[in-house]
Amino acid sequence: MQNDSLEITTAKSIAASSIDEQANSLIQLSKDIWNHPESGFRERRTAKKTAEFMKLSGLETRENVAMTGVIAKLDTGRPGPHIAIMGELDSLIVPEHRVADAKTGAAHVCGHNIQIGNMLAAAVGLSNPAVLAKLNGSISFMAVPAEEYIEIEYREKLRDSGEIEFLSGKQEFIRLGELENVDISLLTHAEPSGEPALRPGTSHNGMIAKSVRFLGRSAHAGGAPHLGINALNAANLAMQGIALQRETFKEEDKIRIHPIITRGGAAVSSVPANVTMEMFIRAASIQGMKDAEIKVDQALRAGAMAIGATVEISTSPGYMPSKFCEELNQTYDHAAVELVGESGSGRMPHRTSSTDMGDVSMIMPTMQSYVGGASGRTHSNEFEITDWGLDVIVAGKALAFTAISLLANEAKHGQKIVEQFDAPMTVPQYLETLRGFRRNESWSG
Ligand SMILES: [Zn+2]
Ligand SMILES: [Zn+2]
Structure with missing residues (x-):
């Protein structure tokens, strides 16, 4: 692994101190979202809280993107790749969970609440003017609706009334052109290993x-x-x-x-x-x-x-099946080793679950990392966040450090990854493939 230049080391240490200064409010917000779960395309309160935090950090927001999404963009004004750091707004529905919403049964048993926390932590670190001054390109912070593929009937109604076409948030972001000028996507998901680990994923079904x-x-x-x-x-x-x-x-x-x-x-x-x-x-x-x-x-x-x-x-x-970008994973590893040591880095092997980060991975270099501060089975009544500092603060630093490695030194490293990436599909091909799966058949025996 290469040593960082002085420019990168300085930017990382300024970003880390900014994040540490805001640690309490970042963790508080992540706990607040945990306590007020909302399922996909219904995340009004979560979106509002996210936008409020962004505004307090001096960012301009665009809201109600694909119904409930929130986007804030940081532009250095210098040429370079555009990175999206994403967090998912939605919860699952598991009424037996101890903090499930009494009315809707919604519960954050996939830990998406900490994604909003670590995305905002990265925003805090990267929006420090002393950090931004060392970077090229731009970074968007995207709070995306509806990753869990549930409540199909409700979403089909939204589709029939023309509010959405596809049933997930990132698919809608792609359809609406919100990822058109984005070159790289990053996201950090919770993982119930209980280990102090930051491990990028390889692929998903x-x-x-x-x-x-x-x-x-x-x-x-x-x-x-x-x-x-x-x-x-x-x-x-x-x-x-x-x-x-x-x-x-x-x-x-x-x-x-x-x-x-x-x-x-x-x-x-x-x-x-x-x-x-x-x-x-x-x-x-x-x-x-x-x-x-x-x-x-x-x-x-x-x-x-x-x-x-x-x-x-x-x-x-x-x-779509996920194929995460190994060069991005290696860039992230560098930050992971710095933050949690060799023993906490490495790869998450192929997973047979599915995510709409897979859709994003079809059109640009994409990374989904897993942070280990949770326990219990994912999607079950036993799921708990056990290490808020790791999931929100350390994971947020890892995202900020990765963005710095990609965009510092005239964004040479980020640019190289974008140029070398061989996209499995163009956006029109992706939309055609997705639409091609949709059909109705009636057959009488
Ligand atoms: Zn899930
Ligand atoms: Zn999830």
């Missing part, structure tokens, strides 16, 4: 979402089942079909398919005539997603055929 309805015919379940068509049995057979396809999935595609039945019937004495399911199909590559989807659709039709039911399949694009 992408996914497709399906909502499925089996339509049969109701009849007396005891007296005259021969007059009915059992839609629940059709759904059961479809799930068997999917399960029996598992042996055909290639190891390298890392397929995960997890259907749920959201409505299994109306009354036990009546043959189920209207059964609904939702499922995600996840894979490590777009081709893997498409291959698995063909088999899932076959199984869904087969369930309908065997029972004589009808199946309606509504397919929506989920997220």
Whole structure:
């Protein structure tokens, strides 16, 4: 690892002291967001608090971007790459969590509240004029809505009323052109390892979402089942079909398919005539997603055929597979080693979960790092933030240090990463791919 120039060392130490001076208010805000969780495209309060903090730090904000997003831009006035430091505004919904919202069940069991904290910490460090004076290019701080792919019905209504087209915040940012002049994206996610670690991710599965309805015919379940068509049995057979396809999935595609039945019937004495399911199909590559989807659709039709039911399949694009930029990861490693030592640095291996940072990674060099100050299973009632200083302050410094390494010395390092990056897709290709996943099918057995 190369030693930093004097310019970079000085900028880092000024940024770190600025962040330390604001440590209390940064942690307080992150705890306030933890205590007031809001799910995707509903994060009004969280957005307002985020914008207030940005304004207090002297930044100009743009609000209501893709409904609830907030953006503040720092421009050095000198040429160089434009970096986006992102934080996600939304919570999940896990009503059993101890601080779940009593009305909505929303809870920050993915720790996105600390992302807002560490993004703002980086903003505090980088907006110090003595730091900014040493940099080229610009940095935008982006509080982005709706990363968790949930409440699909609500979001489909937003889509149908024209408020959004895609169901996630970063997808909407791309569609709206908010990332058009951005060259590099950075984000730090919480990770329940409990270790003092800052480890960039390698890759994630992408996914497709399906909502499925089996339509049969109701009849007396005891007296005259021969007059009915059992839609629940059709759904059961479809799930068997999917399960029996598992042996055909290639190891390298890392397929995960997890259907749920959201409505299994109306009354036990009546043959189920209207059964609904939702499922995600996840894979490590777009081709893997498409291959698995063909088999899932076959199984869904087969369930309908065997029972004589009808199946309606509504397919929506989920997220693109993530491919994070190794050169950016190495730049971040440099900051990680400085802040938490060799033992806390390294790589997070491939993950079979999905994120819309994957969508961003299709069009520009992207890094998603994981900070270890949490405990309990992610997305569960046991998830807790255990080390606020690590997740907000240290992680914020790591983002600021990385931006400094990229933009100091006339932004030579950042510029090199941007020039060498071979984007898997252009923005129009990305939008076309995403739209290509959307379709509705009705099939009668
Ligand atoms: Zn999550
Ligand atoms: Zn998350």
